Amino acid sequence: MQKQVRLPLLVLFIIHKLQEAGYEAYVVGGAVRDLLxxxxxxxxxxxxxxxTPDEIMPIFxxxxxxxxFGTVMVGPEHLLAQxxxxxxxxxxxxxxxxxxxxxxxxxxxxxxxxxxxxxxxVWGTSLEEDVKRRDFTVNAIALKVKGLSEKLKADAxxxxxxxxxxxxxxxxxxxxxxxxxxxxxxxxxxxxxLRMMRAIRIGAQLAFAIEPNTLTAIRDNxxxxxxxxxxxxxxxxxxxxxxxxxxxxxxxxxSSGLLHFVIPELEEAVEIPQGGHHIYDVWxxxxxxxxxxxxRDPIVRLATLLHDVGKPRTMRRQxxxxxxxxxxxxxxxxxxxxxxxxxxxxxxEKEKLFILVRWHMFxxxxxxxxxxxxxxxxxxxxxxINDMMMLRIGDRQGGGSKATSWRLRELQQxxxxxxxxxxxxxxxxxNGNDVMRELEMEPxxxxxxxxxxLFEEVMEDRLENEVEKLIERAKEMGK
Numbered sequence: 001m002q003k004q005v006r007l008p009l010l011v012l013f014i015i016h017k018l019q020e021a022g023y024e025a026y027v028v029g030g031a032v033r034d035l036l037x038x039x040x041x042x043x044x045x046x047x048x049x050x051x052t053p054d055e056i057m058p059i060f061x062x063x064x065x066x067x068x069f070g071t072v073m074v075g076p077e078h079l080l081a082q083x084x085x086x087x088x089x090x091x092x093x094x095x096x097x098x099x100x101x102x103x104x105x106x107x108x109x110x111x112x113x114x115x116x117x118x119x120x121x122v123w124g125t126s127l128e129e130d131v132k133r134r135d136f137t138v139n140a141i142a143l144k145v146k147g148l149s150e151k152l153k154a155d156a157x158x159x160x161x162x163x164x165x166x167x168x169x170x171x172x173x174x175x176x177x178x179x180x181x182x183x184x185x186x187x188x189x190x191x192x193x194l195r196m197m198r199a200i201r202i203g204a205q206l207a208f209a210i211e212p213n214t215l216t217a218i219r220d221n222x223x224x225x226x227x228x229x230x231x232x233x234x235x236x237x238x239x240x241x242x243x244x245x246x247x248x249x250x251x252x253x254x255s256s257g258l259l260h261f262v263i264p265e266l267e268e269a270v271e272i273p274q275g276g277h278h279i280y281d282v283w284x285x286x287x288x289x290x291x292x293x294x295x296r297d298p299i300v301r302l303a304t305l306l307h308d309v310g311k312p313r314t315m316r317r318q319x320x321x322x323x324x325x326x327x328x329x330x331x332x333x334x335x336x337x338x339x340x341x342x343x344x345x346x347x348x349e350k351e352k353l354f355i356l357v358r359w360h361m362f363x364x365x366x367x368x369x370x371x372x373x374x375x376x377x378x379x380x381x382x383x384x385i386n387d388m389m390m391l392r393i394g395d396r397q398g399g400g401s402k403a404t405s406w407r408l409r410e411l412q413q414x415x416x417x418x419x420x421x422x423x424x425x426x427x428x429x430x431n432g433n434d435v436m437r438e439l440e441m442e443p444x445x446x447x448x449x450x451x452x453x454l455f456e457e458v459m460e461d462r463l464e465n466e467v468e469k470l471i472e473r474a475k476e477m478g479k
Contacts, residue, residue, distance in 0.1 A: 001163065001164045001166070001171070002161060002162075002163060002164075003161075003162055003163075003164055004159055004160065004161050004162070005035055005036075005143070005159070005160065005162055006158065006159050006160075007027070007035075007145070007158060007160055007162075008045070008098070009083070009089065009091055009158060010045075010076060010079050010080060010083065010091075010093070010098065010101070011027060011045050011047070011101075012145065012158060012160070013079065013082075013083045013087075014047050014060075014074075014079070014101060014103065015027070015047065015145045017059050017060065018047070018049050018051060018056075018059065018103075021051070021055075021059055023049050023050055023051040023055070024049055024050045024127070025047055025048075025049045025145075026047065026048050026049070026127055026142040026143060026144050026165070027045065027046070027047055027142070027143040027145070028046050028047070028048045028130075028131070028134075028139075028140075028141075028142045028143070029044075029046040029134075029139050030044060030046075030139055031044060031045045031046060032139075032141045032142065032143050032164075033138045033139055033141065033170075033174065035143070036141070036164075036171065036174055037174065037206070043096075043097065043098050043099050044098075044099045045098065045099075045101055045102075046101075046102045046103075046104065047101070047102070047103045047104070048103075048104050048105070048106060048127065048130055048142070049103060049104070049105060049106070050105070050106050050124075050125065050126075051105065052105050052123055053065045053071075053072050053105060056072040056103050056105070057072055060072070060074045060078075060079065060082065060103070061074075061078055061079075061081070061082045062074060062075065062078035062082075063078075063103075071102050071103070071104045071105075072102075072103045072104075073100045073101065073102055073103075074100065074101050074103070075100050075101075076093055076097070076098040076099075076100070076101065077093075079101060080092075080093055105123050105124075106123065106124035106125065106126065106127065106129060106130040107122060107123055107124045107130060107133070108122050108124050108129055108130075108132075108133060127142055127165060128167055131167055131168070131182070132167070132182065132183060133182075133191075134182050135181065135182060135188055135192070135195045135198065135199075136170075136173075136179055136180060136181060136182060136195075136198075136199065136202070137168040137169055137170035137173045137180045137181075137182055138170045138173050138174050138179065138180075138202075138208075139170070140166075140167065140168050140170050140182050141164060141165070141166045141170040141171060142164070142165040142166075143162045143163070143164060143165070144162060144163040144164075144165060145160060145162055146160075146161050146162060146163060168182050168183075173211075177206070177207065177208045177209060178208060178209055178210070178211050179199050179202060179203050179208050179209070179210045179211060179214060180211040180213075180214050181195075181199075181211075181213075181214045181217065185213055185214045185216075185217035185218075186217045186220060186221060188217075189217055189218065189221040189224065190221060190224065193221065193224035193225050193227055193228050194225075194228050194232050194233070194236065196218045196221065196222065196224075196225060196256070196258060197225065197228075197233060197236035197237070197240075197253075197258065197262075198236060199214065199218065200218075200236075200240060200249050200252045200253055200256065200258070201236050201239045201240045201243070201249065203245075203248075203249065203252065204240045204243040204244070204245045204246060204248060204249030204252070205239070205243040205244065205245075207244065207245055207248075210252065210256075215255075215256060218256040218257070218258065219256055219257045222256060222257035222258050222260065222261060223257075223261060225258055225261045225262065226261050229344075230342055230343050230344040231344045233262055233343065234343040234344055234345065237262065237302075237343065238298040238299075238302070239298075240253075241290075241298040241301040241302055241305070242296060242297075242298040242301070246290055246291070246301055246305075247287050247288070247290045247291035250266075250287060250290065250305065251287060254266075254267065263306075263339055265306075265309050265335050265338075265339065266283070266286070266305070266306070266309060267283075268309075268312040268313070269281070269282035269283040269286060269308070269309065269311065269312050270283040271283065272311060272312050272315060273323055274311075274323065275322050275323055277399055277400065277401060278399045278400065279399065279400035280398070280399070280400070282308055282311045282312065285308065285398050285399055286304075286305055286306070286307065286308055286309070286398065287305075287398075288397070288398035288399075289304050289305070289307065289308075289391075289394040289395050289397070289398025289399075290304050290305040290394065290398070291394075291398070292393070292394050292397035292398055292403075293390055293391065293393065293394030294390050294393055294394070294403075295387060295390035295391075295394075297387065297390075299345075299349050299352055299353055300352075300356065300387045300390055300391060302353060303336070303352070303353050303356035303357055303360075303387075303391055304356075304390075304391045304394045304395070304398075306332065306335070306336050306339065306353070306357055307329075307332065307356070307357050307360045307391060307395060308325075308328060308332065309332045309335050309336065309339075309357070310325070310327075310328035310329065310330070310331035310332025310333070310334075310335055310357075311325040311328045311332070313328075313331050313335075314326060314327050314328040314331050329357065329358055329359070329360060329361045330358065332357050332358075333354050333357045333358035336353050336354055336357040336358075337350065337353075337354055339353075340353050340354070352384060352387070355380060355381060355384055355388075356384065356387060356388060356391055359379055359380050359388065360388070360391055360392070360395065362376060362380075362388070362392075364407050364408070364410065364411040366410070368414075369461070370414070370417075370418055370421075370461060371459055371460045371461055373411075373414050373415060373418045374418050374421060374422075374423060374459055375459070376415075377415060377418060377419065377423055378423055378424070378459075382419065382423065385415060385419075389408070389412060392408065396408075421465075422455065422458050422459065422465050424455070425451050425452060425454075425455045427455075427465070428451065428454060428455055428458065428465060428470060429465055429466065429467050429470060430454075430467055430470045430471060430474070431451075432447045432448070432451060434467075434471065435447050435450055435451065435474050435478075438471050438474065438475065439474060439475060439478040441478065446478075450474050450477050450478065453477060454470055454473060454474060454477075457473070458470075
């Protein structure tokens, strides 16, 4: 099929150089999919060719090849320098505009004993042989550039005629908004079990459904996801959570059986009833809280999804119709830590997840003192305050309430008023050196105890954070 698309000059330069050297070259993978969907930002461009790595590398300056899968990589900055040197184009690119460009030799694969990577890679001889090993039809469309011309030397991007080569009906699946495995879905997922997560991730990013046979194959092979490293699963999960449709992605993980092996703790909440203002059971409340969470941060969204994960383990019946979940935030935060370890979250991500789940049950009353507000800020951390408010908004809407309330707005106002007051010992207007000088003390634990006591008194509004008054009080404590 003939079509006109707009391609970056760097991509066209890669194709030009390969064709100039007498090789075939095609744009493939997610970039073609996103190009046909007319997505605005495409950073990850892949080119496939019948040239072998040893034949590709001399063509591109500063290219490198350090894997067993036939991929030569070249950084955009090196490619730009080579192109401008050869074409004198004067083209420029924005920092982080593109990922490293991958140029991959046609290949076929054999044996996937670890359900992740092929045991053997053989260089292929045709494009058809290459795309048959790809994961989904929407990623198996190839684009052949036709009619490169001198005009390319002046433009940063170029509208150009291309031929779409689509052996597996990927373009129709794009039109139908469907994710479908290439060939035998069971075989595709047994080759690489991470493809099951990827199917849901792409579906959540693009609002695509999963074709019934492909979904059935995910259910049949879901347990294989346990053979994939926590880091790989984490990356796909966080992309699902960062997508435009995170709640639908998690629901699909549940219905496909993947959630049972990734975050089984969540499934304990299915059909756990709630009372009071809640209009959903615990499971659906967490899903709807995720759906309405205004933050785009995947860790904040994960915390929103997990905020009530401790409820099933703390549920107590109270009368014929009532239930309680006392201490669910404490139990839930411990569970969140276990989930973070399984997903190999970073120390910083794990700490944020714990804090948001542990303290999400905060309450506000107009009688709260400024000292109480400051204690809340310290407990949650200044850097997490806004994230906690995003979780609370999701929590409220996920329970059937409005996004905010006068209490929440007033709390936010009072937090803002207290953000510039002392929130840690380092915010005191004196330090350890001042204490040692004024009290004629040697370094030691007593200095720290005095500073901590001063800070506590300032926090409780019993002492002003002024140098003279702090020194005066320190001298009283040092007697």
